[in-house]
Amino acid sequence: MASRSVDRSLDSLVLPDFLEHVRIPGLPPAAYYISDFITSEEERVMLEKIASAPKPRWKQLTHRRLQTWPSDLVNDKLIDAPLPAWLDEPVVRRLKSIRLSPDSESDVFSNSPHRKPNHVLINEYPPGIGIMPHKDGAAYHPIVCTVSLGASLCLDIYKLKEDGTLETKPEWRILQEPRSLLITTSALYTDFLHGIADIMEDVELAESTVANWSLLRSPSDFAEGRNTRKTRTSLTYRDVLAVSKLGGKLGLFKKR
Numbered sequence: 001m002a003s004r005s006v007d008r009s010l011d012s013l014v015l016p017d018f019l020e021h022v023r024i025p026g027l028p029p030a031a032y033y034i035s036d037f038i039t040s041e042e043e044r045v046m047l048e049k050i051a052s053a054p055k056p057r058w059k060q061l062t063h064r065r066l067q068t069w070p071s072d073l074v075n076d077k078l079i080d081a082p083l084p085a086w087l088d089e090p091v092v093r094r095l096k097s098i099r100l101s102p103d104s105e106s107d108v109f110s111n112s113p114h115r116k117p118n119h120v121l122i123n124e125y126p127p128g129i130g131i132m133p134h135k136d137g138a139a140y141h142p143i144v145c146t147v148s149l150g151a152s153l154c155l156d157i158y159k160l161k162e163d164g165t166l167e168t169k170p171e172w173r174i175l176q177e178p179r180s181l182l183i184t185t186s187a188l189y190t191d192f193l194h195g196i197a198d199i200m201e202d203v204e205l206a207e208s209t210v211a212n213w214s215l216l217r218s219p220s221d222f223a224e225g226r227n228t229r230k231t232r233t234s235l236t237y238r239d240v241l242a243v244s245k246l247g248g249k250l251g252l253f254k255k256r
């Protein structure tokens, strides 16, 4: 008798049948939130891989450090190279396995140039440290998939005023729990800025102030309206538009 292969890694996960089932309400098009996208064991392994990466992999900024896989962009171009296996599996397969809606055969990356992410940025945020409001820029197809590890924090979404300056307060907040996936696409990606406040505690958390409250795994964890920050690591998966097979010509692999 033919044996069926069963993906045991999915046992503790509740993946949606369609992304439209996990669309964050009340936001411009579009953001999606899956609270249990990876298992605790997968989270543990990923954090271990990140921690054991060779030291030169880390780029130390003033308050935060980051890793870039498979490499930094050069003039907005990526040198063609695969993602390491631990970043590819299970995240990319799982991303590709969720259809947008019952009317569509497409997944979120079906229309991106390489049909899947080819680049991952890993950011580590100690308590009290965030990232300034920014847009991700034109080097990428307008989709970012963020896997959160270790702890929760709020991503702030900002509007631009008519004169092009930033509103002082964020318009929306998205609370990202450990092991969750946040997908940001379309106008929300291109027309708005996102950032993370430099605070020790996210406050005033409630159904009325957190856009994805109804999609959280454990809203009861934030019943007091507070989230004390702990070290949180994010993996942002993107498809870089320009990929070069000509690393040699760019002089990147020349011996000096």
Ligand SMILES: O=C(O)CCC(=O)C(=O)O
Pocket: 121, 123, 131, 136, 146, 155, 194, 195, 234, 236
């Ligand atoms: O860590 C996050 O959730 C956001 C990261 C971010 O804004 C970026 O990589 O551009």
